[in-house]
Amino acid sequence: MRKFNCIMGLPRAGTTLLCQILNSNPKHHVTPTSGVIDMLRNMRSTFSHNPTFKAQNRLEIYDNLRMGMKGFMDGFFHDKEVIFDKSRGWSNNISILDSVLNNKETKMIFCYRNPVEVISSIEAQYQKTILLENPDEASVPGAFMTLDRRIGTYANEDGIVGNPIAALKDAIEMGHSSRILFVKYFDLTNNTKFVLDAIHDFIGEEHYDYDFKNIKQTTFEWDGIYNYKFLHTIKEGEIKWKQADIRLPEKYIQGINERFAPLNKLIFEGDVTDLVGSEFVNQPINMVFVPPPIVLEEQPEGLPKENLPTT
Numbered sequence: 001m002r003k004f005n006c007i008m009g010l011p012r013a014g015t016t017l018l019c020q021i022l023n024s025n026p027k028h029h030v031t032p033t034s035g036v037i038d039m040l041r042n043m044r045s046t047f048s049h050n051p052t053f054k055a056q057n058r059l060e061i062y063d064n065l066r067m068g069m070k071g072f073m074d075g076f077f078h079d080k081e082v083i084f085d086k087s088r089g090w091s092n093n094i095s096i097l098d099s100v101l102n103n104k105e106t107k108m109i110f111c112y113r114n115p116v117e118v119i120s121s122i123e124a125q126y127q128k129t130i131l132l133e134n135p136d137e138a139s140v141p142g143a144f145m146t147l148d149r150r151i152g153t154y155a156n157e158d159g160i161v162g163n164p165i166a167a168l169k170d171a172i173e174m175g176h177s178s179r180i181l182f183v184k185y186f187d188l189t190n191n192t193k194f195v196l197d198a199i200h201d202f203i204g205e206e207h208y209d210y211d212f213k214n215i216k217q218t219t220f221e222w223d224g225i226y227n228y229k230f231l232h233t234i235k236e237g238e239i240k241w242k243q244a245d246i247r248l249p250e251k252y253i254q255g256i257n258e259r260f261a262p263l264n265k266l267i268f269e270g271d272v273t274d275l276v277g278s279e280f281v282n283q284p285i286n287m288v289f290v291p292p293p294i295v296l297e298e299q300p301e302g303l304p305k306e307n308l309p310t311t
Contacts, residue, residue: 001073001077001081003081003083003204003205004077005082005084005109005203006084006086006087006090006097006107006108006109007019007030007084007111008089008090008091008108008109008110008111009088009111009112010111010112010115010118011122011160011164012117012121013113013185014111014113014183014185014188014189015086016219016232016233016234017215017239018111018188019032019086020215020216020217020234021192021196022084022199023084023218023219024210024211024215024218025210027208028081028082029083029084030084030086031084031085031219032086032220032221033087034086034087035087036085036087037085037087037090039072040072040073040096040097040100041093043065043072044069044096047065066099066102070100070101073100082203082205086219088163088164089167090108091108091110091164091167091170092166092170094106094108094171094174094176107181107202108171108176108180108181109180109183110168110181110182111183111185112182112183112184112267113185113186115155115161115256115257115264116244116248116257117185117243117244118161119151119154119161119256120244120245120247120248121245122154122229122230123147123150123151123154123246123248124244124246125228125231129228129229132227132228132229133227135226135229147249147252148252151248151255151256155256155259155260160230165260168180168263169275172272172276172280173280177272177280177283177284177286178283178284180285180286181198181202181286181287181288182267182287183195183198183288184267187288188239189240189242191290192210192212192239194288194291195288195290196208196210198288212238212239213237213239214237214238215239216236217233217236261274262275267287270285
């Protein structure tokens with residue numbers, strides 16, 4: 001394992017597509033949604049709470065734990081060169097990874113998509129598989145009984161859309177912003193070569209001649225575990241931008257825009273003030289800025305007009 005990178009971001013924002021593209025480079029090893037962070041956290045938990053470890057002076061063997069955790073990662077990826085590990089859990093656990101690897105060289109790719117499009121896409125798939133419950137529906141059925149409540153469930157700080165943003169805030173507040181590259185789904189699907197070159201520059205690797213007209217699915221997840229509510233498949237072949245299958249009522253579009261305005265301000269203006277506060281305004285932000293022009297067949301819907309991408 002020569003280099004370890006993380007892929008994270010909003011759901012339905014192109015992480016699966018990005019993984020397939022990167023994995024077509026023979027130097028890369030790209031995971032599906034990964035449990036590596038869970039393995040590390042489980043080892044940490046056992047060391048913290050297991051009675052036999054607690055009976056020892058754990059500060060004396062603290063470095064042994066770190067080396068054991070690093071040994072797991074070295075062994076797990078022993079025959080791989082450049083790793084891209086996909087998990088939304090890395091954003092607020094990067095300090096654990098730094099301690100395990102004993103460096104701060106890991107880079108993170110955060111995939112963004114207009115939150116209106118994200119929630120529209122999630123709701124569209126919910127309706128396509130309406131005879132199956134959301135995995136969380138049995139425990140909190142009231143959270144899914146109406147469109148209004150489903151949107152609130154997706155968007156709250158513990159929800160599938162809100163949680164990655166809360167974790168991103170933590171990464172910025174912990175001083176890791178210089179190690180995060182923000183990639184817009186719209187740019188990934190409309191100017192793919194520029195975005196991939198920017199990713200290679202960011203992680204310090206030579207550019208690669210990807211075949212963007214013939215992308216194949218090479219990482220796989222069994223979506224039945226999510227009751228088919230969250231798909232991890234791509235349409236093979238040429239990369240094309242896809243708009244969400246449904247349009248939400250206008251009042252919900254407005255509410256989602258208001259809820260995620262601080263994130264949109266970061267992505268489109270590079271301003272973290274509303275997301276994390278003015279004291280972090282001088283932290284470096286790495287954004288893939290695609291040069292104009294891009295000819296749009298369709299404008300992405302949902303953002304206020306002044307926040308629409310202009311490139």
